[in-house]
Amino acid sequence: MGELIFILVSIYLIGWLLFWSFKKIKELSIFLSEKHKEKKDVCPHGISKGDSANKCLTCAKEKEKLLINQQIKENSKQLHQDETKKLLKQMRKNNKYLQSLSPQEFENVVSDMLRELGYNVNQTPYINDGGKDAVAWKDQKKYLFEYKRHSRNNSIGRPMLQKFYAAMIEEGTDIGFFITTSRFTSAAIDYSAKYNITLIDGDRLRELFEEAYPSSKNQRYQVMCEQCGDIVFFTNLANTEHTRCKNNHVVYCNINLPSLLNTQVQHVRQCPLCGHKLKRRSGRYGSFYGCMGYPHCRYTERM
Ligand SMILES: [Zn+2]
Ligand SMILES: [Zn+2]
Ligand SMILES: [Zn+2]
Known part of the structure; x- marks a missing residue:
């Protein structure tokens, strides 16, 4: 009889314990989820709805800082593009760079240079140019241009000039410029003297590019510090070059010749x-x- 009472009391106690702990667990979970909800409405600095309505000054400042950083990144990118364009123009005096261009890019680069020198250039369609690459006007005179990008030791001979002269007659002009990155054979030079063709070899071409895009004595390139927007200057262009901005951040030179040459050669x-x-x-x-x-x-x- 005593055993039965003991078992019944035990069952009652265990049952009550289970019920009580279940209730407590439920309470705890409600408490936790409420707390979590609260957290969502409170910004990290403990202000209710602080980050949504700019009620918290710290949150507002952080937001502003983020916007400023984005602006600096954009400005820095734009500056990098502008400075790269500037460098690319200077690079046109570099024969290795000219050799790395596609034939069509080479024609565009030379035509741009002639435009810079005041010629009103009309490029002929790239395919089947018929011995002339551009017709140009300057001071009411009509000019004919032919560009030939050859390697340094692959000289232009007389037959190419004869073909060019035929194109001059066809176009009805007697002013012709034959431009190359290499040189001319002596036979070609004799021929050009007879038919009033101006020969522009690699050295003269570099001079023309210099005339069109003069390099200042101390050419400097600007790079923006991505952390604060300060602008620093580089004269030596190498990606290992670095300096410090006015706020003492390290700024690397992100414009340089070798990387530009590589992208030029490899680009599809x-x-x-x-x-x-x-x-x-x-x-x-x-x-x-x-x-x-x-x-x-x-x-x-x-x-
Ligand atoms: Zn806040
Ligand atoms: Zn195709
Ligand atoms: Zn800085």
């Missing part, structure tokens, strides 16, 4: 006709760039 070019990539191919007459859209597109570029 697109077919101007169909937009496919151009690929280096070799054929009966040597290497050339061909459109990946072949045979639908038959665009090619000389190398």
Whole structure:
């Protein structure tokens, strides 16, 4: 009899304990979820709805700082682009750079330079240029231009000048400029004297670029500190170069020649006709760039 009472009391006690702890756990979970909810409405600085309505001064300041940082990043990017363009213009005097361009880019770069020198340049369509790359006007006179980008020791001979002279006659002008990155053979020089063709070799071309884009004595390039927006200057362009801004942040030189040359050489070019990539191919007459859209597109570029 005593055992039965003991068992009944035990069951009652255990049951009550279970009920009580269940109730407590439920209370605790409600308390926790409420606290979590509260946290959402309170900013990290303990102010109710502080970050939503700018009630908290610290939150407002942080927001403003974030906006300023974004603005600095954008300005810094813009400055980098502008300074890179400036450097690219200077690089046109660099033969290695000119050699790294595609034939079409080379023609564009030379035409831009002539425009800078006051010529009203009309580039002929790139494909099938018929011995002339540009027709230009200056002081009511008509000029004919031919550009040939050759390596330094691959001189321009007389046959190319004869073809150019034929184009001059066809265009009805007697002022012709033959431009190359290399030199001219003596036969070509004799021929040019007879037919009033002005020869521009690699050295003279560099002088023309210098005339169009004069380099100042101490050419400086600007870089913006991404942390505070201060502007620092570099004359030596190497990505290891660095200096400190007025707030003592380290600022690295992010514009430099080798990286620009690399991107120029490696960058993938697109077919101007169909937009496919151009690929280096070799054929009966040597290497050339061909459109990946072949045979639908038959665009090619000389190398
Ligand atoms: Zn706050
Ligand atoms: Zn700074
Ligand atoms: Zn194509």
